[in-house]
Amino acid sequence: MTEEIPKIKIIDAKNFVGKTVTIGAWLRQKRGSGKIAFLQLRDGTAFFQGVVAKADVSEEVFETAKSLKQETSIYVTGEIHEDARSSFGYEMAVSDIKVIGESHDYPITPKEHGTEFLFDERHLYLRHLKPFATLKIRNTLVAATYEFFNKEGFTKLDAPVLTGSAPEGTTELFETDYFGEPAFLSQTGQLYAEAGAMAFGKVFTFGPTFRAEKSKTRRHLTEFWMIEPEMAFMDQEESLKLQERYIAFLISKVLENNDQELDILKRDKGLLRSYTQLPYPRVSYDDAVKLLQDNDFDVEWGVDFGSPEETFLANHFAKPVFIVNFPKAIKPFYMKRHKTRDDIVVSADLLAPEGYGEIIGGSERDTDYDYLKNEIEKLGLNMDEYAWYLDLRKYGSVPHSGFGLGLERMVTFVTGEEHIREAIPFPRMTNRLRP
Secondary structure: OOOOOEOOOOHHHHHHOEEEHHHHHHHEEEEOOOEEEEEEEOOOOOOEEEEEEEHHHHHHHHHHHHHHOOOOOEEEEEEEEEEEOOOOOEEEEEEEEEEOOOOOOOEEEEEEOOOOHHHHHHHHHHHHHHHHHHHHHHHHHHHHHHHHHHHOOOOEEOOOOEOOOOOOOOOOOEEEEEEEEEEEEEOEEEEHOOHHHHOOOEEEEEEEEOOOOOOOOOOOOEEEEEEEEEEOOHHHHHHHHHHHHHHHHHHHHHHOOOOHHHHHHOOOOHHHOOOOOOOOOEEEEEHHHHHHOOOOOOHHHOOOOHHHHHHHHHHHHOOOEEEEEEEOOOOOOEEEEEOOOEEOOOOOEEEEOOOOOOEEEEEOOOOOHHHHHHHHHOOOOOOOHHHHHOOOOOOOOOEEEEEEEEHHHHHHHHHOOOOOOHHHOOOOOOOOOOO
């Protein structure tokens, strides 16, 4: 009885050295001479090389190898060997090839292409090395997020995407008709998370959010994913400790699980490892302004920091840094007032080094019903839309804190990518709605 040849994934090649296996793969590229063909293969788990030697295969198999076009899908059968010359460490000595689906005139050739072209072809560009590595790291960050908050005793809460109000009082919302009345694509799940925290103690939301900002910077998307934990009976300092543990955990998981992907992206692993060292510095907004002014930045107290200021501050400390206690005038209405000053709120932004800027924004929440009601009125917001939120302060309110992390900003930071559009499978920006 003939022993059946196992069908495996490229990532598992290390477990089959010296054995004959079959792999379903796509052809990335090929090269070779008259007597040998080198097939660069991928299967969604990893990339490696198949070597087809004319002397070791039938004429039909060798002719098939020579005729393969970029992105043709195939079954390749052969023996797995160690390959010290490649970063992956293994290759296949191919003995048979079966074509599954042919490919002709694949548009993304090995030559250099412009960014706009690659994102016009994003549905195909996902197959290539750089987006593959970036999005595999994104997947690790998603899985690690669930692992971290489950270990910390959080309950996952799903906030609605359609809302009847603007949670942060902004006008930069996408509006739609909801059976005759206006509705908005959510810009945050936070207010709903606060309701969840009053029921479950500690919750986190994780979902898509939308901002109709006409921003064209490398840090902004119009659709992105937010992780927003909310914790009852937790003050700001406890929240900051949770935040830094979370960031260090995420980075550690990428270092543990994505060695190959970090190599593809040429990311400095030693630098990433340094970002897992806690605690992160805490610098008051007041001191941050003074530090900037002392280093020739033209900033005045009361303004929000832009990209140059955030980059300088984080690089100054060479690791993520919390800027705490921002001016009340530039922060949302729900943030807790400082106990000794009327002009600041108990808030914090976590700035990432290397120019990646704010990756977390958070605060302790104010619990005073009358104060919040007055703030909502001052902003000219519809009180009926916030009645349920104010109820949270009427029925057993407690001190509570929360924060939001933008997944794509975290992906960009960890991978070392230059632009946030790389951090999501199909980016949505002011100039891009397709594919």
